[in-house]
Amino acid sequence: MTPFTYNGLPSRVIFGHGTLSRLAEEVASLGCHRVLVLSTPEQEGQARQVLEHLGERGAGIFAEARMHTPVEVTEKALPIIASLDIDGVVAIGGGSTIGLGKAIALRTDLPQVVIPTTYAGSEMTPILGETQNGLKATQRTLKVLPEVVVYDVDLTLGLPVGMSGTSGINAIAHAVEALYAQDRNPVISLMAEEGITALARSLPIIAGNPGDHDARSDALYGAWLCGACLGSVGMSLHHKLCHTLGGSFDLPHAETHTIVLPHAVAYNAEAAPEAMARIARALGNRDAAGGLYDLASAVGAPLALRDIGMQARDIDRATEIATRNPYWNPREIETDAIHRLLSDAHAGRRPTTMEAIES
The missing domain is CATH 1.20.1090.10 (Dehydroquinate synthase-like - alpha domain)
Structure with missing residues (x-):
């Protein structure tokens, strides 16, 4: 056997059908009371569904995530997070929204719950790629690894x-x-x-x-x-x-x-x-x-x-x-x-x- 090093990543995965119903308890387990839901403009309807599941822990929606995680979008979200006294984020969607959640976590250390609706896989990585001035730079840090990933197969049935x-x-x-x-x-x-x-x-x-x-x-x-x-x-x-x-x-x-x-x-x-x-x-x-x-x-x-x-x-x-x-x-x-x-x-x-x- 060739020598190797293996590092297990500290993330919690919930997988199944209808698992979105467990969202509020997962957010509560992280000690979050005022959560901001993230999405792209196209998935704002699903973001509102998530907000309903969060109940009193849902503080609002930021539906401006964009492909390749532009730094200017992240900078637009940060004042909203501060003004709403946000203590956690929930990202629903694919790599664009998950990237925004990671970029926010990098700058604020807020815990993340991710609900993937595509198969991109970035929810399982401590990797963030951000775009600024026409160039994309990536970094690897555990600060951006989501704490909880909720895989709900039912949410992928409508994926084109x-x-x-x-x-x-x-x-x-x-x-x-x-x-x-x-x-x-x-x-x-x-x-x-x-x-x-x-x-x-x-x-x-x-x-x-x-x-x-x-x-x-x-x-x-x-x-x-x-x-x-x-x-x-x-x-x-x-x-x-x-x-x-x-x-x-x-x-x-x-x-x-x-x-x-x-x-x-x-x-x-x-x-x-x-x-x-x-x-x-x-x-x-x-x-x-x-x-x-x-x-x-x-x-x-x-x-x-x-x-x-x-x-x-x-x-x-x-x-x-x-x-x-x-x-x-x-x-x-x-x-x-x-x-x-x-x-x-x-x-x-x-x-x-x-x-x-x-x-």
Whole structure:
């Protein structure tokens, strides 16, 4: 057995159907009496539902969360928190709202309860990415790890098919990079493979039948596992590319992860053969990169960066930003190869690895 270090993260998870009914008791257990509910403008209706469940502990709603966690949105929320004497936050939604809750916690130390309605997985991580002046910067600190996560499968039944697929593959990306992370360990690797398997099994079912309760439960379970993987080990090339494309070019988060992932995996295939074998097995495909591309196609997700707003002229600048301060990666970061990767992702080409050719 290769030596390893494993750090368990101190978060409480409530998983099931109808678990939103337990929200008030979970907030009370944190000692909170005046809680602010966070959401995007589109999910303000769900935020009001949460406020009702909180009863007298609900102090108000801030429904201005935005993609990529702009610093200016956080700064707008802070005076409201002070004026309402808030002692905790409840975030309902996906990565945008969860990111806002984390940004607030970083600055105030307020406890967080998170109610995920997508499969992004950021609720399980001590990682915050914030955007300011056209650049996205990430940091890892336990100050932003939510204290309680309430997974209610019923709240995901209305998640549109398109977002279900892309946020699910976004979650898979966390597990994929955990399998070849510099600080990987056997516990997280088991969780990663199980998470990929659960999502790869459930996402195509959801694409055909969005109301399938078993598939929705399976997908949320997989998202939890994948998020926990991202929270426990480091990120590599895929996440660096997506942070660059999202923060500097304002591309949609989940769609960007979905498109880039097969190409990042193909880039690393020869440098991480054991990880590739586990990814391929979880996908039920002989080729990890090709299997991820096929999964995206099967759920109707976009396959090309040009289809989500990236211009061909931006490839040069994206390459420069992504290679300026790269994350650790199993394969050396080569500027020309990254440019080819982004060009392939921009065009939506199916990635091909040597393993696929030889088999």
